[in-house]
Amino acid sequence: MTIDAEPLGRPLPTIHDMNGYFWCGGRDGQLHIQRCGNCGIYFHPYQARCRECRSADVKPEAVSGRGKVLSFTVNHQPWFPHVPVPYVIALIELEEKGPVRLVSNLLGTPVEEVKAGMPVKVYFEQHGDIFVPLFTPA
Numbered sequence: 659m660t661i662d663a664e665p666l667g668r669p670l671p672t673i674h675d676m677n678g679y680f681w682c683g684g685r686d687g688q689l690h691i692q693r694c695g696n697c698g699i700y701f702h703p704y705q706a707r708c709r710e711c712r713s714a715d716v717k718p719e720a721v722s723g724r725g726k727v728l729s730f731t732v733n734h735q736p737w738f739p740h741v742p743v744p745y746v747i748a749l750i751e752l753e754e755k756g757p758v759r760l761v762s763n764l765l766g767t768p769v770e771e772v773k774a775g776m777p778v779k780v781y782f783e784q785h786g787d788i789f790v791p792l793f794t795p796a
Contacts, residue, residue, distance in 0.1 A: 684782035684789025
């Protein structure tokens with residue numbers, strides 16, 4: 659994925675046919691993840707075929723946006739001048755059949771209160787046509 663540095667915030671992805679559903683799907687307030695029409699599992703990132711049954715019947719579908727923190731780290735390094743530190747980088751497991759795991763930021767709670775197993779929900783940070791999926795405690 660090519661990253662375009664945004665001058666006043668986080669780096670943003672370059673949108674193309676294989677990732678647009680994920681990065682632009684928040685427009686309707688829902689997180690979209692690939693799902694196999696044959697066996698029903700969800701998976702991320704994009705693949706042309708299901709990793710379980712190898713079916714090509716895959717397409718993005720809206721998911722609940724709910725999950726839990728599997729693991730996390732607290733970043734104290736100011737890599738991007740306009741992103742305040744410290745911040746949490748978390749591995750989130752969505753509740754949908756998969757498992758489906760995303761690396762994202764966890765906001766809305768002090769970093770010292772973040773725990774593995776913590777329930778979370780998605781929200782979106784809009785940057786033009788891009789809706790970055792971030793998470794907050796549920």
